[in-house]
Amino acid sequence: MVCRRTGNTFAMTALSGQDARRLHDLAMAILTEREPVRVWPLLMDRLTTDLPVDLAVLIDLDWKAGTGHAQTGSPDWLYEAPLDALIHAHMRAHPLLRHYAHTADRTPLTMDEMADDGWWKSEAYHAGKAAIGIDRQLALPLNSRPGQIRGVIMSRSGRGFTDRDLEYADLARSLLDTVAAHEKAVFGLPQLADPAEYAITPREMSVLALLDEGLTAHAIGSRLRITERTAIKHKENLYRKLRVHDRVTALKKARALGLLPG
Template sequence: MVSVAVAALHERDPERLWPLLAAALPGLFGGDALIYKLDDWSESAGTVRVSPGAAAELRLLGAEDLGLLRAGYPFAALYSAEHESVPVSARQVAGPVWPTSPTARLLRRVLGTHDVLAVPLPQTSTPITGCMVFRSGTDFTDDDIRIARRTQSLLAAVEQQRQLLEHWQRQLVARGAPGAPHEPAEDCALTPRETTVLLLLADALTAAAIGRRLGISDRTVHKHVENIYRKLGTRDRVSTVLRAQQIGLVPPPGAAPLQAPPGQHNRV
């Protein structure tokens, strides 16, 4: 997963971050396919996205089957009731009746799988967000679940990066910044992580606060800040933010302060 993490940190398009994970995670857990939902796990709401290997099959499902695909898992009720976002398999929650449940039979028919491992983003409350990994044969083992728990921090970091990049792009578009949202960062050779740090600098966060937000050390934050100064040709926070505003990297003077997307503190 190190290579996936590195690729995610260098990805400038927020829409490509989770597809990177979706392509890599099934193999990590010995699975065959993956579904991820970033907004909700419920019968009636939430956008279902899938790994490349499952996309064609799921596009063939009718409305009734899609409803069953949304509603048939025991995870949302479990996480809402227990408030503990730990990976767990459907068999662990539903017991031995799971393989004969309507949802398991649907998965077997459509994907050739029936066992499911839920990997929620840590510290989520409502809605429950995260992914589900599917496999055939035996249930997920204790080792698989331990790996899933170690992976949760990576999922949270990628989702936080996605939200920050999307929020940044929306603000630039709303303020009429010149060019496409990603072009200024490319011109200045800022990495996506440096861009994220710059956004938080513009929001008046301290290095310690930025480190807590991104899950990195103060020393790493200062290294990113040094790189930003060098690339923008500045020497301090104020001149850096002003320069970034001039070239459209952050909202211009007089704009509302850049803040994290609403609800982000509940998701990561």
């Protein structure tokens, strides 16, 4: 049974057996993933399928500075969308982000619950609609440092989110909040530099790690279950962010910055 807050009351409902299986499979995907750099991209893929939604994006924002980045997302075409530009230009106008920035609330909420009529007519809404087709949105706020907003924003067109979706999101949020601690405890990750400091996403770190193994773009695509074209795009983004022009220099620079172990 799941207890869901509705206004000043709590409604008790039950997820279906199929939903319980989806959550079980999601937990197992985290526990059995042998490559830590693939965990978050894998989770974004699973959320888009399980809810379902058209897209899911993991974001990390510094509210005071008005900056932030899209860390990873699904589907793959999002990596070619101007997500960081949308965040920088419109994050303070976004009703869900504004709510989480000014409260201690960590309940998954929908745009329909939080937005007034002004949002649907705003420049921010229409910019997002034009760039990535956002319409109905659901936010899963995750644990973060004071002044930061970290969470998953999911979107789909036309159809709003149901009570079942919100219940699933409540449980999925708790599961996602354990991922960082699980990675450190189970995989014994070394204390490396934070890729976010260089605007490098988890998916780009996956590509960097596989470049370090000597894999080609075709092999990277096969390993990450993405197209070769998408793998090449990630590699180009890495080179741009590291300010290099080839694989050898990229790996040397990444080690110097502490992004890869020595």
